[in-house]
Amino acid sequence: MKNKINHSMSLAKPDAIGVSNKQKIALSIGIIGLFILILALFNVNFPNKGVFLALSITLISMGIVVYSREAYLTKPEGIKNDGVWFKSISSRGVWGWLLGIILTVFYIVLYFFPAYLGLADNGSDNTGLIGLFDPLSKLLSGKPASQWFVYGTLYTLAILAFGYKFILKYKHNRYQQIRTVSVMFFQLGFAFLIPEFMYVLNSDLPYYDLKSIWPLNYYIFDEWSVKKFLSNGNIGLGFLLFGIISIFVITPILTYKYGKRWYCSWVCGCGGLAETAGDAFRQLSSKKMVAWKIERWLIHLILIFSVVMTTAMVYTYLGNSKNDFWLTRSLFITLFIGFLTFLFAGILFFKKNELGNDTKYGAISFFVIIMLLVFMHLTATTEHVFYIKGSSLRSVYGIYIGSIFSGVIGTGFYPILGNRFWCRFGCPMAAILGLQQRLFSKFRITTNGGQCISCGNCSNSCEMGIDVRHYAQKGENIVRSSCVGCGICAAVCPRGVLKLENSSMKGRINSNEILLGNSVDLMNLVNQNSNK
C-alpha cells in the first residue's frame, strides 16, 4: 500500500473548505478595498485622495472583520483547524503560490523600485500608491508619504485586522488574546504612531522605533544615526542610551524571567505580523531534522555577520588618536574583544553541561569573531575595513539580510515556507535571545507526565518548526532556543500535555527515557542508569 496520500484522499472536495455566503460577501468587500489600492498603483488619479484612502482601509478592515466574525462567532469555542490542509491557500496549493508570488513582487518593488509605487523624484509630488497615502502622512507628521510610510500603514493594518481575527479564533484562550492585544498595541503605538509624532516634535531625530532593538535594528549604531542622536541634546542622547540599555539590561532581564517570548511573540513587529496575518501558514514550517540543522547554521552565521558588521561600522567612524575622542579604534576593539571573551568564558564556566555538544560550535563561532575583528583592526585604513569601504559592508548586510531575507523571502514566502521563516532562519535578534533562553531563562514548556498520545498536533502547528512531539512523547520538557512561546502547541494539544511556564531553573531540562505512570521498578532502574 502506498503511504503517500495527496492532501485530501478524496476525489470530491471535502466540504470543510466551504465558505458561507456571508463570508463571500465579506471577501468581496475586502477585495474592493484592495482594488482601490491597485487602481492607485496603476496611477488612477483619485480626486479626493484622503476619502478614497479612508474608504479603502475601511473596506479592507470591514472585509476581514465580517469574515472572521462569521467564521468564529457562529461556532462553539474550540480549536479551529478544520480543513487547513485542504484549503489551497494554506497548504501550498495554487492560491498559496499565487499569494506568495504577489507578496514577493510587492516586496521587491518596495525595496528596490519604489518609483513604481509612485515615489516622487526630488521636489515633485508623489503619485500612484504612495500619492494616495500622502493625506494620512501629512495628517500625522506633516510630511508627504514615502514607500516606508505606505508599507508601515499596510503592515499595521494587517496586524490590527488579522489580530482581531486571531482573537476571535482563540476566543477560549486568554493567553492568546492578551498576547495578540500586546503585539497590536506595540505595532500601532511604537512602530507606527510614536515615530511619526517624534518627527513632529523634533524632525532632526532619526526614525526610531523604541521596541526595535539591535541587532534587529542594525542601523542604530550607524554614523549618521549616532550623529543625529548626539546632535539632538538630551533627548537624542537619552534615546541612544535607551538603545544600549535595551540590549544589555532590559533584554537579558526579561528573557531570564519570561523567555524570548516576551519579545518575539508579544512585542516584535516581525513576530506580530507572523502571528496575525501569518497565522494561517504556521503549519507550513518544516519539521525535518535537516531543516533544524540548516537553521542552526544559518541563524548563527547571520548573527556573526551582524556583530562583525556593527563593530566595523562603529570602528570606521572612530579615530586613531586619543585627542579627537577618548574612544579610539584600538581601545574599542580591545574593549569589545574583552567583553566577548568575558561572555564566552562565563558561559563555558556556568553552562557547560547545558551546552553539551554545542560547546564546540560555540567555541568556533567565538574564535571566528575574534579573528575577524583582529584581522580587521590590522588591515584597516581610515576609510576601508576588510579592504572595502565600511559603508559597503553595511549595505551588503542591509540588502541581503535586512531586505531580501527578512522582507522578500521572510514575508513574501509566508504561504510557501511558513510564517516564521525569517524569525527561524535569519533573525540575529532571535539568535541572541535564543541562546539566552536556552542557557539562562526560567522559561520552558512543561510536559504533563505520560499523557502524550504522539498525535502530532503540536509539531504540526509549531511555526518555528520544532518537533514538539519528539520531546512530549518522552515526557521531556521543551527547552529550545528557537521557541518563541506562541503557545499554539499547548492550545491545540488534545490531551492537555503542554504548558508554557516560567519556573525555577532546577529540573527545567529533564530527560528521563521512561515516562511517568510506568512500572516503578522500571523508572527507578532507567533513571539510575541515566544518572551514571
Place this chain on the structure above:
Amino acid sequence: MEEHIVIIGNGISGVTAARHIRKRSNKKITIISSETPYFFSRTALMYVYMGHMKFEHTQPYENWFWKKNRIELKNEYVNQVDVKTKTVFFASGNSLQYDKLILATGSKPNKFGWPGEDLKGVMGMYHKQDLESLEKYAPNNNLCKRAVIVGGGLIGIELAEMLHSRHIPVTFLVRENSFWNNVLPSGESDMLNKHIKNHDIDLRLGVNLKEIKADKNGKARAVIIEETNEEIPCDIVGLTAGVSPNINFLKHSEIEIAKGVKVNRFLETNIQDVYAIGDCAQQHEAIDQRRPIESVWYTGRMMGETVAQTICGNRLEYKPGNWFNSAKFFNIEYQTYGWVFAKPREGEAHFHWKHDDDTKCITICYDKNTKTFLGINTFGIRMRHDVFDRWLTEKRQIDFVIKNLSKANFEPEFYNHFETKIQLAFNRQLQIV
C-alpha cells in the same frame, strides 16, 4: 550471529519495544506490519480526515530513522506462526525465522453479527484502511447525506466529530441511556450528552442496532433500530462498539489465546521466546483494578518498554503505576488519574463540582471511612499528572487534595482558576452531610 527479534505489529507497543531493544543491544530487529510501511499514530487518524494534519504528520519518526537504528521494516501480512520451527509465514508465501517473537498486533473493531455489517459503506474506525474507506464513502455531505454511528465510546465520539467537521449530519446510536455512563459518573455523562447535542449530532440514547439495509449495489442505505423498528436512511455506518484483540491468525498455533493472547506478568506467553504486548495481550489475572486487556496508548508503550528489558536479559515484571488516561469530547478535554467509577463502590464516595457554563466539571472519589483520595476525573480543566501520581502514591486525604488543588493546575497562563469555588462547594457539601 546476533539474536533475531521479530515483532508483528508496528503500532506503539511494537515500535517502543524495538526502540528500547535497540538502545540496549545490537540484536537484529525486524518489524512486520500489513497496515502501513511506517509507524504512525493511530490516535491522530481523526485529524487527517478533519484536515488538521496530513497523514505523514502522524508519523512520529522520519523515514530515515529506521535504517539509522537498524530496525528492518517488512510490509507483509502474517497468516501463520509455527512455534516449533520458529517461523512466521506471510500471506505472500514468504516466511521469516525468528529467535524471539513479540506479538503486538493490536485490535480490530468489534462486530456483533449484525445483519449487513459487511456491506460497502460500513466501517470501523481503527486502521488506516478504515480512514480510506471513510474518504471514499463520506468525502462530503453531497455524497454522504447522513452517517449513522453505532456505539458510544471514545472512538464513536471521535468519528462523530470527524464527520461533523465536514458538515455531514450524524445519527449517533448509543446503547446506554446516557453517553459513556458505564464509565463516567452521571453528572459528567449528562454534561457530555448536552455537549454532543450542541454540535447538532442526533444522539439516540438507549437504542440498539437491529440491522443494516443494503441498496441494489450492496452498499448500506439505512439502519433499523431494534427498539422502535425505525428506519434511518444513511450512506455510511460506523461501527464503534469497542475493539478486541486482532489475533485470528494465531488460532491454529500452539500459543494460548482467549480473547487476547494470554500472558503472565512478564508478558510471556505459554510458548518460550514468544511474548505479547499492547492491545492484543491478555493478562491471566487483571492487575490492580485494571482490565485484563488494556487497549490504551500508554499501556502499549509501557509493555513495549518492559518487554525490551526482559529480552535484553533483565527479566522484568509489567507493573503499571497509578492509572491515568485522557480523551477529548468535541471541545471538552478529559483527564483521569486514579480510579473514579461510574457509581461509587462499597465504602467510596464522590464529590462532584460543575461549572455553571456546563463545560467544566470534576469528580473526586475518596474512601468514606479513611478519607483517602482514590481518583479524580477532570473535564475542561487541565491538571498535572505528576502531582496526582504523587498524591495517589502517598495516599493523601481528600481534604489535603481539595486544599492543594491549585498545585495540580495545568491550565495555560491567564486562565481563570476555579479552585476557590471548588473548595467552597466541598465545604458546603461537608456541612450538609
